[in-house]
Amino acid sequence: MQYVKGIGPRLAEVLAAKGLATVDDLLHYLPFRYEDRLNPRSVAELRAGEMATVIGEVRNSGLFRTRRMPIFQLTMGQGRAKLKCIWFHAAYLQDRFQAGQMVALYGKVEEDRDGGLQIMQPQFEILGDIYEEGGADEAEKKAAASLEIGRIVPIYESTGKLTPRWFRQKIRWVLENLNPDLPDPIPAAVRSHLSLAPMREALFKAHWPDAGESFNDLQASRTAAHIRLIFDELFFIELGLELKRREQKAQTGIAFSLNDAVRAAIKKILPFHPTSAQKRVLKEIASDMQKACPMRRLLQGDVGSGKTIVAFQAAIIAIENGYQVALMAPTEILAQQHYFSARQILERAGYRIVLLTGSLEQDRKRDVRRHIKQGNAQLVIGTHALIQDRVEFENLGLVIVDEQHRFGVMQRLKLMRKTDDARVERAPSPASADPEPDVLVMTATPIPRTLALTLYGDLDVSVLDELPPGRTPVVTRSVADERSPEVWEFVRKQIAAGHQAYVVYPVIEENEERELKAAEQMHRQLREKIFTELHVGLLHGRLDASVKERVMREFQAGKIEILVATTVIEVGVDVPNATVMVIEHADRFGLAQLHQLRGRIGRGAAKSYCVLMRGGKVSEEGERRLDAMVRSNDGFQIAELDLELRGPGEFFGTRQAGIPSFRVANIIRDRELLEAAKREAAFVISGPNAELSNGEIDRALREMRSRWAASYGLVEVG
Ligand code: ADP
Ligand code: MG
Numbered sequence: 227m228q229y230v231k232g233i234g235p236r237l238a239e240v241l242a243a244k245g246l247a248t249v250d251d252l253l254h255y256l257p258f259r260y261e262d263r264l265n266p267r268s269v270a271e272l273r274a275g276e277m278a279t280v281i282g283e284v285r286n287s288g289l290f291r292t293r294r295m296p297i298f299q300l301t302m303g304q305g306r307a308k309l310k311c312i313w314f315h316a317a318y319l320q321d322r323f324q325a326g327q328m329v330a331l332y333g334k335v336e337e338d339r340d341g342g343l344q345i346m347q348p349q350f351e352i353l354g355d356i357y358e359e360g361g362a363d364e365a366e367k368k369a370a371a372s373l374e375i376g377r378i379v380p381i382y383e384s385t386g387k388l389t390p391r392w393f394r395q396k397i398r399w400v401l402e403n404l405n406p407d408l409p410d411p412i413p414a415a416v417r418s419h420l421s422l423a424p425m426r427e428a429l430f431k432a433h434w435p436d437a438g439e440s441f442n443d444l445q446a447s448r449t450a451a452h453i454r455l456i457f458d459e460l461f462f463i464e465l466g467l468e469l470k471r472r473e474q475k476a477q478t479g480i481a482f483s484l485n486d487a488v489r490a491a492i493k494k495i496l497p498f499h500p501t502s503a504q505k506r507v508l509k510e511i512a513s514d515m516q517k518a519c520p521m522r523r524l525l526q527g528d529v530g531s532g533k534t535i536v537a538f539q540a541a542i543i544a545i546e547n548g549y550q551v552a553l554m555a556p557t558e559i560l561a562q563q564h565y566f567s568a569r570q571i572l573e574r575a576g577y578r579i580v581l582l583t584g585s586l587e588q589d590r591k592r593d594v595r596r597h598i599k600q601g602n603a604q605l606v607i608g609t610h611a612l613i614q615d616r617v618e619f620e621n622l623g624l625v626i627v628d629e630q631h632r633f634g635v636m637q638r639l640k641l642m643r644k645t646d647d648a649r650v651e652r653a654p655s656p657a658s659a660d661p662e663p664d665v666l667v668m669t670a671t672p673i674p675r676t677l678a679l680t681l682y683g684d685l686d687v688s689v690l691d692e693l694p695p696g697r698t699p700v701v702t703r704s705v706a707d708e709r710s711p712e713v714w715e716f717v718r719k720q721i722a723a724g725h726q727a728y729v730v731y732p733v734i735e736e737n738e739e740r741e742l743k744a745a746e747q748m749h750r751q752l753r754e755k756i757f758t759e760l761h762v763g764l765l766h767g768r769l770d771a772s773v774k775e776r777v778m779r780e781f782q783a784g785k786i787e788i789l790v791a792t793t794v795i796e797v798g799v800d801v802p803n804a805t806v807m808v809i810e811h812a813d814r815f816g817l818a819q820l821h822q823l824r825g826r827i828g829r830g831a832a833k834s835y836c837v838l839m840r841g842g843k844v845s846e847e848g849e850r851r852l853d854a855m856v857r858s859n860d861g862f863q864i865a866e867l868d869l870e871l872r873g874p875g876e877f878f879g880t881r882q883a884g885i886p887s888f889r890v891a892n893i894i895r896d897r898e899l900l901e902a903a904k905r906e907a908a909f910v911i912s913g914p915n916a917e918l919s920n921g922e923i924d925r926a927l928r929e930m931r932s933r934w935a936a937s938y939g940l941v942e943v944g
Contacts, residue, residue: 227252231399237388244385249400253429254455254889255393257380260444261332264377264437269307274337280309280345281330281353281375287323289316302329310344328353330374332381349381351391373398378435378444401430411929412461415917416906420457421450428454432890447890453899456891460903465930468907471522471685479520479662480549480623484512488546492539495575503527503692504536510688511540511666515624521664526671527690528861529825530697533668534564534800536690537626538571540666545577545604549623549663553607558583559765559794560628562775565607566782567800572605582608582617585771627667670825671818671865699859700828700836704812704852707841713808714756716835720806721760721787725832727806729790730823748810749790757788765791793819795826802830812838812855813848817868820855828859847871869894 227249228238246252266281285308287300298316300323302309311331313319323329333348353374373379373394382393410417410425417424423431431451435444443449447456492508500508507525514521527533541551553568555561565581573579580594580603597603601620610627667685705713717727729752731745745766753762763777763786774794780786782801789795789804807827812820820838828834838852854867893900914920 230396232396240386240388251889252397252400255382255397256432256447256452256455256890257382259381260435260441261330261379261381262441263330263375263379266330269302269304269309269343272309272335272343274335274343276335277333278335278345279330279332280304281328282309284323284325284327284329286325287319289320302331308342310338310342311348311350312344312346314347323352330379351389377437378439380433397433401433404429409925411925412458413910413918413922413926415922416461416910419906419909420453420902422457423450423454425454425458427451428458447892447895452890456896457899457903459888459891460893460896460900461906462926462930462933464900464903464907465910465926466934468904468911469927469930472911474522474662475519477520477662479518479664480515480544480547481518482515482543482547482549482623482664484516484543488543491546491575492542495538495542495571496535497571498694500535501532501690501692501694503690504532507688507690508536508539510686511536512543514686515540515543515664520662521624521666522685523666524685524687525666525668525690526687527668528693529670529822530693530829531670531690532694533628533670533690534567535571537628537666537668538568540624540626541572541605542577544624544664547623549621550598550601550603550619551605551624551626552617552619552622553605553626553628554610555607555628556610557767557794558585558609558771559774559778559799561607561609562778563799564628566779568605568607577604578602579605579607582606583771584609622663624664624666627665670822670861696831697828698831698833700824700834702824702836702838702856702859704838704840704856707839710839713837713839714752716837717788717806717808718757720835724803725805726781726784726786726801726803727788727808728795728804728826729788730795730807730809731790731792731811744810745790745792752788752790760787761785762788762790765789765794767792767794793823795823799826800829801826803832805830805832805834806837807835808837808839810839811841813840813844813852815851817851817854817864817871820851821861821864824855824859 227233227241227247228235230249230252233241241247241252246255261279263279263281267278269280269282272278272280280302282302282304285301285303287298290297290299295315296317298313298319300311302311309331311333330351330353331345331348332350333345336344336346338344351374374391380390380394380397382390382397384390384393404426406426408426412422412425416422422428428451431439431449432455435449435451439449443452507527511521511523511525514523525533525536537553541553544551553564555564561581561583565579568579578597580597582591582594582598586594594603595617598606599618599620606617606619717729720727729748731748746764749762749764761780763781765774765777765781769777777786777789778799781789781804784803804827807824809815809820809823824836827836836855838855840848840852844852850867850871854864858864858867891899910918910923910926913923
């Protein structure tokens with residue numbers, strides 16, 4: 227970037243901080259809207275209610291101080307017609323404008339009190355100095371001016387001191403200096419299947435549309451240029467995923483046998499009748515496991531849909547075939563919880579289970595590792611430290627990753643790689659010549675199918691779309707803080723009826739310290755002031771493992787009636803007798819998280835209640851989240867809304883995990899292009915053929931590898 231004319235090392239750093247590290251990034255920094263400065267509206271023809279770009283001359287401007295705020299007002303004129311513009315709290319505009327300057331304004335036209343027209347808070351650009359006469363570089367000025375006026379003009383998001391105009395000039399310069407002979411990395415056949423514009427042309431026109439281009443298409447990113455750029459981005463991701471998938475399919479795995487003895491063993495452990503969804507999903511998993519290629523399956527199921535038992539059944543298939551199973555959970559509490567149920571369900575049936583977590587004492591850890599290495603331990607349950615800490619298995623046959631959404635996609639990919647490492651480090655076993663273990667990934671985040679295709683394109687997907695019988699939907703209410711006495715009274719009644727309750731302080735990552743204090747304080751207050759006659763427990767991530775375990779055990783056994791907790795209980799915790807959950811500051815937390823939390827109740831036959839407390843001023847988005855929670859118990863519905871409110875990046879946890887944050891594509895808006903990209907990726911991988919040469923395939927794969935390496939740090943893909 228720093229070698230672009232007029233950028234240099236200092237600006238390059240500013241841009242890099244904004245995620246624009248290379249010239250290629252800059253080229254994909256597309257305008258967020260366009261202004262029609264070819265046919266700007268004349269003031270005389272403006273109508274109240276429309277969005278419009280208007281170009282005219284500044285007549286006068288000034289700052290008014292009302293009692294409440296400073297208001298900046300500007301009058302722009304075109305001949306005799308006038309338009310008033312108003313900015314609130316805008317003392318900073320005071321010295322920006324001079325009478326006679328040309329300005330471009332964009333905003334919603336309204337009628338003012340005197341029947342004239344005005345635009346409130348318009349976006350503006352001062353074109354004034356473009357028209358100034360003279361100066362050293364007349365030609366350059368003219369060229370710059372021609373970028374600002376008399377055409378469709380791209381409007382970029384400014385960053386710090388870098389204005390839209392700055393981006394316009396730099397990007398234009400780069401476009402004009404692009405090597406005209408760059409080969410197109412997308413094979414010609416693929417381009418012709420979809421009538422895609424050539425790359426160079428697409429880049430140019432996405433920034434500088436032709437005069438006749440449709441404004442609707444531009445705004446919707448649906449011009450030929452946009453489509454090409456979006457497809458381009460999706461295609462190389464899909465190509466990587468497709469290749470990965472084929473390679474996995476080609477590897478040798480373990481063909482587990484599913485004979486009558488195994489079937490009987492699976493059935494024997496069931497403490498209840500499985501739902502038909504559970505039966506179907508187990509069948510899908512079992513059929514994968516019987517095949518010689520390694521299983522890579524994602525199991526999606528809403529909170530409480532009963533994934534655990536299905537995982538246990540899959541584990542039995544592997545164990546009965548003489549293999550070991552690793553079950554990994556994102557938190558220590560969840561690992562313990564699984565250990566607890568595995569002991570109830572599996573140990574009783576004679577299977578040998580160990581728990582391996584980071585906080586075990588050294589001696590104990592060494593013991594457990596020995597058991598694993600010697601093959602005594604059949605099911606190993608642990609946090610993902612389990613795999614990351616070079617554990618040697620005697621013969622690992624199946625890896626189950628629970629609550630994958632807590633890991634993030636990149637971590638998942640790393641885990642898969644660790645699985646490979648685990649295989650490499652496994653003590654050599656004469657029986658098998660290094661087959662790949664099967665992998666089952668479970669998640670409670672329901673992802674619309676097409677989206678699952680992008681992010682998990684290398685996995686097969688099963689869905690548990692049915693809840694076990696007898697669940698009544700959780701009754702959810704959103705309640706203001708002031709009413710907490712009533713809420714506590716309600717909790718007391720539920721406990722008197724023999725139930726238990728959670729009081730949750732969701733931890734916000736950046737001020738965890740303070741939130742923990744809040745949970746601790748709340749715990750003290752509830753115990754000493756409100757529920758003096760009851761047992762109130764406290765659970766948060768910073769407690770010693772032994773304390774956590776004891777608290778969970780006591781809550782499970784009903785010795786603790788009220789559990790004050792942070793979001794450590796978000797995943798997996800299963801105490802069916804708990805029927806109330808009070809969530810403090812509920813408005814500050816994401817929908818997915820709220821839904822997960824609420825999933826801790828409504829697990830038994832008794833009616834359950836979720837109380838969302840909100841204090842102080844709640845943001846509009848916060849209100850919408852609370853509202854969604856009150857209205858729906860359906861994970862899919864909630865996920866779609868969440869996706870809508872937060873956008874895909876946040877939804878999939880880009881922040882924590884650094885997954886595909888797309889430069890131009892938007893996987894919600896561009897679902898169809900995503901499907902097309904997947905189809906074309908499969909076409910390219912299965913080539914060469916009459917339409918597609920080896921050289922083209924190689925070029926596309928090279929491009930894919932360099933992009934995956936640059937964006938996801940996964941050089942080994944493909
Ligand atoms: P999740 O999918 O959220 O991991 P769990 O596996 O923890 O859900 O199951 C939630 C609860 O439902 C557990 O108490 C489990 O014992 C119970 N459960 C699961 N399947 C059934 C079933 N088919 N019939 C009755 N209860 C079930
Ligand atoms: Mg679970």
